[in-house]
Amino acid sequence: MNTPVVKLHQVTKKIGAKTIVDGLTFEVRPGEVFGFLGPNGAGKTTTIRMMVGLISISGGEIRIQGHSVRGQFEQAMRHVGAIVENPEFYGFMTGYQNLIHFARMMPSVDKERIDEVVRLVRLDNRIHDKVKTYSLGMRQRLGVAQAILHRPSVLVLDEPTNGLDPEGIRELRDYLRTLARDEGLAIIVSSHLLSEMELMCDRVAIIQNGRLLDVRSFKNASDDTDxxxxxxxxxxxxxxxxxxxxxxxxxxxxxxxxxxxxxxxxxxxxxxxxxxxxxxxxxxxxxxxxxxxxxxxxxxxxxxxx
The missing domain is CATH 3.30.70.100 (Alpha-Beta Plaits)
Known part of the structure; x- marks a missing residue:
């Protein structure tokens, strides 16, 4: 379980003469919630977009379950579920119909798996209502359900708490912790809400100007030498x-x-x-x-x- 699921080694992104991400190196392990922190413009979203293949990598390497995102894109992405920005669904369809629609793209997903993820994200009571009646927090939960349908090893969430009220943020925190524990998922979350990241994450990476400054652990923070x-x-x-x-x-x-x-x-x-x-x-x-x-x-x- 301690074998890293995600490895970034000297990952760099350049646009023209400007370096957006500069030599990022870190690892994410199964069953942990890993936070990604930095001021606006630090390179968080750019790094996440490189992880999920939305933009190219200028230098270095990202490996997911041992597969290179650049050289073995399809094999790497089979292990990834992601929500970058806001999840989008068909509002005139129910939550369940939306999940069935996405499941058709993945032959390994059956009705039993759909029911399982609905329970995991606690949408049992509203899954058969039309999505246009959902609150933003419920849409976020449906987005997570869609992202984990195919049993990924990694769940990547870019600013998932945006627009959520305090209750919705707490719900998000609770079910992400549940997913990490029960599904063994490695969850990577970027956010600007420091207090919530402290409650939600096992470790956080702090970046500034595209460079990794530090990785802090909350699980084993105590050191007898300190x-x-x-x-x-x-x-x-x-x-x-x-x-x-x-x-x-x-x-x-x-x-x-x-x-x-x-x-x-x-x-x-x-x-x-x-x-x-x-x-x-x-x-x-x-x-x-x-x-x-x-x-x-x-x-x-x-x-x-x-």
């Missing part, structure tokens, strides 16, 4: 500071003692025991972690997504 800030709310923070200041990096802020500790829960428990043993009352403990927005602004040096 430290983080922990804040203890105390009745006598000054006394606690005197107790620890010769051993640990610490400071007081109001009723709180802020301490740098190793990235292990045991370190917090041990320090808490020492403070309590010194007769100091502990009212609360919280770990300070950087949000994805803070990490993004740090990596891009303050260039916001707009």
């Amino acid at each position: 430290t983080h800030e922990v804040r203890f709310e105390l009745d006598r923070p000054g006394d606690a500071l005197k107790l620890l200041q010769d051993e640990l990096e610490a400071r007081t802020e109001g009723s709180e003692l802020a301490v740098r500790l190793p990235n292990r829960r045991e370190a917090i428990a041990a320090l808490n025991a020492r403070i309590v043993a010194a007769g100091i009352a502990v009212y609360g403990i919280r770990t300070i972690t950087k949000t994805l927005e803070e990490q993004f602004l740090e990596v891009t040096r303050g260039n916001r997504i707009v």
Whole structure:
């Protein structure tokens, strides 16, 4: 399951003398939701269009399940489902009729598979209504159903949350997580909603000016060699500071003692025991972690997504 489904190696796109994407290299594994972040004009949509064959690759290579997008296009695209921009359907037909229409293009898709994807995207109650009565969120779900009909290994979604209300965004997040878990799909999502990407994704790639700046993981973010800030709310923070200041990096802020500790829960428990043993009352403990927005602004040096 850890064998990458998608591999980009030194992928470059040039238009005339201008380089839009510059040497992108990263991998996406099965069962993970992989986020693609960057300011407007960073090259996100261009990269996605190269992945699905909508535009040519100037340099480097994209492989999907081992097949080159440039040299083995048909074999590579058999493993891909995608929604680039907004999903389009026949409004006068029902959702189910639209899926049947798409299924005719793929001989391996039968009625059982159509019913299965309808359940996966939670459209059971409305699938036989005409698409023109669907909300934007329901159309997005129908788009995902259509994209995974042929059991792809990779689902690519370009700005899927555009135009969705908070409930629709939450629904999208939930069923993408379900698809990654239950179908083993590698899902690549580009978005400008940092808070949602933090909740939805296992890892994110941050790009700027067409270049990869960093790949951040949310699953295994803790590293025992790192430290983080922990804040203890105390009745006598000054006394606690005197107790620890010769051993640990610490400071007081109001009723709180802020301490740098190793990235292990045991370190917090041990320090808490020492403070309590010194007769100091502990009212609360919280770990300070950087949000994805803070990490993004740090990596891009303050260039916001707009």
